[in-house]
Every structure is written in C-alpha cells, then in structure tokens.
Amino acid sequence: MKKLWLILLILIFVSGCIFKKEESLISDLKIPIQTDNKTDGLYLKADRYVYRGSNPHNYLMIDGQLLRIMAFEKDERIKILGSNINNDDKIPYDSNHSNEWEKTTLYSYLNDVYYQSFSDLVKEKIVSEKWGSGSISFEEYDNILNKDINLLEELENKKTTTSYINLISMNDYISSLLDIECLKNNTGCDKTYIKGEGASWIVNPNTEKMIWIINYKTGLATIDSPSYVNFEIQPVFYLKANTKLKGKGTIKEPFVIK
Numbered sequence: 001m002k003k004l005w006l007i008l009l010i011l012i013f014v015s016g017c018i019f020k021k022e023e024s025l026i027s028d029l030k031i032p033i034q035t036d037n038k039t040d041g042l043y044l045k046a047d048r049y050v051y052r053g054s055n056p057h058n059y060l061m062i063d064g065q066l067l068r069i070m071a072f073e074k075d076e077r078i079k080i081l082g083s084n085i086n087n088d089d090k091i092p093y094d095s096n097h098s099n100e101w102e103k104t105t106l107y108s109y110l111n112d113v114y115y116q117s118f119s120d121l122v123k124e125k126i127v128s129e130k131w132g133s134g135s136i137s138f139e140e141y142d143n144i145l146n147k148d149i150n151l152l153e154e155l156e157n158k159k160t161t162t163s164y165i166n167l168i169s170m171n172d173y174i175s176s177l178l179d180i181e182c183l184k185n186n187t188g189c190d191k192t193y194i195k196g197e198g199a200s201w202i203v204n205p206n207t208e209k210m211i212w213i214i215n216y217k218t219g220l221a222t223i224d225s226p227s228y229v230n231f232e233i234q235p236v237f238y239l240k241a242n243t244k245l246k247g248k249g250t251i252k253e254p255f256v257i258k
Contacts, residue, residue, distance in 0.1 A: 024076075025072060025076055025078075025244070025245070026042070026049060026072060028244075029245060029246075029247075029249075029255070031249070033049070034052075037178060037179065038178065039053065040052070040053030040054055040055050040056040040057075040178070041053060041056045041057070042056065042058075042072075045175065047074045048071050048072065048073050048074055049071060049072040050070065050071045050175050050176075051068070051069060051070060051071065051176065051193065052175070052176055052177065052178050052191075052192070053176075053178050053191055053192065053193065054190060054191055054192060054193055054195075055193065056193060056249075057248065057249035057250050058070070058193065058249050058255075059249055059250060059251050059254035059255065060080060060245070060249075060254055060255045060256070061247075061254040061255070061256050062080075062118070062122055062256075062257065063117075063118055063119050063122055065082070065083065066083065066251070066254060067080050067081060067082050067083060068080070068081040068193060069081075069249070069255065070172060070175075070176070070236070071175075073238075073241075075241050076241040076242060076243075077127065077238045077239065077240060077241050078238065078239040078243055078245075079236065079237075079238055080236065080237050080238070080239060081168065081172070081194070081234060081235075081236055082114075082234055082235035082236070082237070083234065084196060084200070084232040084233060084234055085114060085233050085234075085235060086229075086231065086232055086233040089229050089230045090229055091105070091106060091109055091229060091233055092105055092106070092226060092227045092228060092229045093105065093106050093201050093211060093226040093227070093228070093231075094106065094226040094227065095227055096227075097225070097226050097227055098226060099205040099208070099209070099210070099211050099226050101133045101159075101161060101167075101203055101205075102133075102161045102163075104226070106167060106201065106233065107161075107163070107167075110163075110165040110166070110167065110233075110235050111163050111164055111165050114165055114235055115164050115165050115237075122257075125239045125240050125243050125257070126164050126165075126237050126238065126239060126240070127164070127238050127239070127240045128162060128163065128164050129162065129163070129164070129166070129237070129238050130160050130161070130162050131160060131161050131162070131163065131166040131169075131203070131236075132153070132156030132157040132158075132159070132160055132169065132171070133156065133159050133160065133161055133166075133169070133203045133204065133205075134155050134156045134157060134158035134159040134160075134204065135155075135158075135159070135204060135205040135206060135207070136152070136155055136156075136170060136204050136205075136206060136212060137206065137207070138206070140155055141220070144174075145180055145183055145184055146184070149174070149180070152170060152171050152174065153171055156169055156170065156171050156204065164237060165235050165236070165237050166203060166235070166236045166237065167201060167202060167203040167233065167234070167235065167236065168194070168200070168201075168202050168203065168214075168234045168235075168236050169202055169203045169204055169236070170202055170203075170204045170212055170220065172194075172202075172236060173192070173194055173202065173214055173220070176192040176193060176194045177189055177191055177192045178191040178192070179191060182219055183219045183220060186218045186219050187218070187219070188215075188216060188217045188218055188219060189219055194214070194234070195216060196214070196216050196232045196234075197216065197232065198215075198216065198230065198231065198232065199213045199214060199215045199216060199221075199223075199231045199232065200213060200214040200216070200231055200232040200233070200234055201213055201231045201232070201233055202214060202220075206222045209224050210222045210223065210224045211223055211224075211226055213231060239257075243257060244257070244258040245257060245258060246258050
C-alpha cells in the first residue's frame with residue numbers, strides 16, 4: 001500500500017512539473033491570454049500559443065534586429081518572424097524558375113547567408129527544424145477558407161524540409177489573422193502584424209509553375225515567375241526550448257533574450 005501511495009505521489013509531482021514547465025515562460029512574462037477573437041494578443045490554438053492581430057505586443061530584439069514572436073510551442077520552442085531582408089530587390093525565389101523549395105535560390109540564401117549573419121550566441125539558440133512546405137491547390141485553398149481551416153497544416157506537412165531558417169508559410173500568415181473574411185473577400189487583411197509593401201513570398205507552391213504570395217492589398221494570390229526579385233522576404237526560425245526572455249513585447253520595450 002505504501003508503495004502505491006509513493007508511486008501516486010511521484011506521478012503527481014512529475015505531471016505538476018511538466019505542466020509548470022509548459023506554462024512558465026508565458027506566465028513569467030505576464031502575457032495575458034486572449035479568447036474573444038477580437039483583441040490583439042496571444043491566443044491558445046490547439047496545444048500552442050499564437051500571436052494574432054495588428055499590434056499584439058510581440059516584438060523581440062535580437063542582434064540589433066527588431067523581430068516578432070509568432071508562437072510559443074508546447075515544448076517551449078519560440079517561433080520567430082524576421083523582418084523583410086530583400087530591401088534592395090535583388091533576391092528571387094529562384095533564379096532558375098524552380099518552385100522546389102529546398103533547391104531554390106532563396107532557400108540557400110536564408111540558410112547560407114541570413115543564418116550566418118547572426119552572432120554565435122544567437123546561432124547557438126537557433127534550432128534545426130522540420131518545416132512543412134507542401135503545395136496548396138486552388139480547390140484546397142477554397143476548402144481551407146470555407147470548410148476546414150485545420151486542413152492547411154495537414155497539407156503543408158505533406159512535404160517537409162529540415163533547416164535552420166525557413167520562409168513564412170501560408171499557415172503562418174493565416175494563423176496571425178483575427179479573422180479570415182478578408183481572404184474570402186480579397187480586400188486585404190489589416191488585422192495582422194504581418195504587413196509589408198506590395199507583396200511577400202511564402203514557401204508554398206500552388207502547382208508546378210506557380211507559387212503563393214501575400215499580396216498586401218488583396219490577400220493571398222499566386223504568381224508564375226519564381227525569378228521575380230521585387231517581393232519582400234520574411235524569414236522564420238525557432239529559438240530552442242528554455243530560452244529565457246524579458247521585456248514587455250512593445251516596440252519601445254521589446255522582449256530580449258536574458
């Protein structure tokens with residue numbers, strides 16, 4: 001009987017520690033959790049916490065760069081969105097007109113040049129990740145918007161690549177929206193912190209000859225020229241679990257790594 005009680009106490013202690021670990025970073029930073037789908041901020045989506053809305057106080061300063069936190073994962077990895085790195089309009093999706101992500105010019109640039117631009121201290125905290133880069137057809141996109149939003153993650157994960165740095169995906173963009181009516185109406189989406197000028201590449205192809213992009217005036221669209229160089233490029237990467245932060249996430253007091 002004493003052994004049974006001991007086992008129960010151990011199980012309770014372990015489960016309590018696990019729960020505390022999952023919640024600790026968000027609670028330590030005193031980030032409120034939103035639930036009304038109207039307020040900018042952090043929302044619980046399945047088993048992860050995701051920032052949504054136009055100004056959710058998710059700024060993060062790394063190596064002098066003002067970035068955004070996209071999500072806190074269940075295991076405490078932190079998903080980060082970089083700012084546009086194509087300021088000189090010189091980087092295409094692929095100079096050879098390919099949309100096979102891991103063979104593109106942009107994939108190489110993000111992992112060979114952008115990644116290396118970080119300090120050694122930051123690179124030690126960036127983890128190699130398996131990324132979904134599956135294609136989304138027009139019919140599937142319509143089903144995502146009108147029938148089952150959860151279909152998107154399943155479709156993206158049908159094809160994966162492993163790397164330190166990825167390009168923003170369709171799922172990343174849609175997850176940042178407070179609602180998706182703007183995508184249905186092609187009116188442009190303002191209830192998101194993912195904003196820019198003109199258009200931005202995303203990782204997902206549409207067909208063998210087309211790639212999805214964010215058109216900041218209308219929403220999500222496609223283009224058939226991967227060699228085009230005038231689109232914005234927003235990198236995505238993960239900081240490893242147990243990375244400690246401090247700050248308020250505002251533009252004046254962004255989060256920083258402790």
